[in-house]
Amino acid sequence: MSLSHTLLGFLSYAPMTGYDLKKQMDRSTQFFWHAALSQIYPTLQQLEGDGLIAAATVPQAGKPDKKVYSLTPAGRAALDAWLAEPLPDPAPGKDGLLLKLFFSASVEKKTLLARLRHQLDLRRARLAACERETPAHIAATVAATGRPRDGVMWDLIRQAGEERERAFIRWLEAAIVTIDARL
């Protein structure tokens, strides 16, 4: 269960609420790990039950009470143990786009081309967002937390996402040409 590890990881930076954690994930890990609040809240309760995090309830005026979670020593140990384990094996992913394409030889050529062009638009927009917003967010977080070593890793990972998108965009462009010519 890697959502637990994600939460422990973010809480190792600073105490936070479930809502805060969701925002952190949306801004930084969204392209390689994400979760809905409806999954985050029960997972936090479970981590609390396991003694890995502790909650402090903060009453607020005009807003619901906050539950600010922080890492316990046991939680820190669990995070360190996870980081000490080797990197996971590359798991064969699931890609609904490629799957549908695999069986799409009978789809009308112009429909197929329109779909692929639409994907190109989406991916280009995503790449642009990734290039525009993420470096600024990393820089801001490094400045705020004074963790330059983490900044190196974060930028590396940003590059991985960026290059994955670029590779897919190049493939889409080539695929459109090939289908136009050969299908």
Next chain:
Amino acid sequence: MSLSHTLLGFLSYAPMTGYDLKKQMDRSTQFFWHAALSQIYPTLQQLEGDGLIAAATVPQAGKPDKKVYSLTPAGRAALDAWLAEPLPDPAPGKDGLLLKLFFSASVEKKTLLARLRHQLDLRRARLAACERETPAHIAATVAATGRPRDGVMWDLIRQAGEERERAFIRWLEAAIVTIDARL
């Protein structure tokens, strides 16, 4: 549930058993869709219950009975309906490798480098396997089934997998250099 669609798709080529379907998936869709037999068998039963496929039990000497499934007209319609729907939105994936790396700034540099070099080996091996085996399998399937249009799609998708691997390998190489220099 896209496993259903995968099964319907393969059964549109020829009637097959669950065991056969698993082999087909292992040889062709493994990098973007896969399933264990323990998931395939119940799903086939469910598709049969929904009237989308029909089973013919074939007794065998010295082996367990086969259940050869084939598409019903309703199953063909369901497959066509799925193919008529637009391509799925790019879902933000989950990547345990990048996730762990994201929190790995505190891991010893030489440990990190060893882990990344190990990943490089794994990925290079996977790329080599992809380049060696898949084209032959596609050619054989096209020759056996006389479906050149499908062959075009299959080769396109093979290229997507190949280029995704290549992009990741290039990134790993660059990441090793960066970590060595800056962490």
Next chain:
DNA sequence: ACGGGCATGTAAGGGGTTACATGATTCT
């Protein structure tokens, strides 16, 4: 004799998504 291929499944549990439920404040 042992491992791999053929061939089918069941059971339990983990992880994740979607829908539902509440309610005040602030921005447009």
Next chain:
DNA sequence: AGAATCATGTAACCCCTTACATGCCCGT
């Protein structure tokens, strides 16, 4: 007036993984 933000959760369901269960044949 309506949408977004803050803030928390529950319940149902779906999909998938892991472990278990069976048993014969063939090649080494």
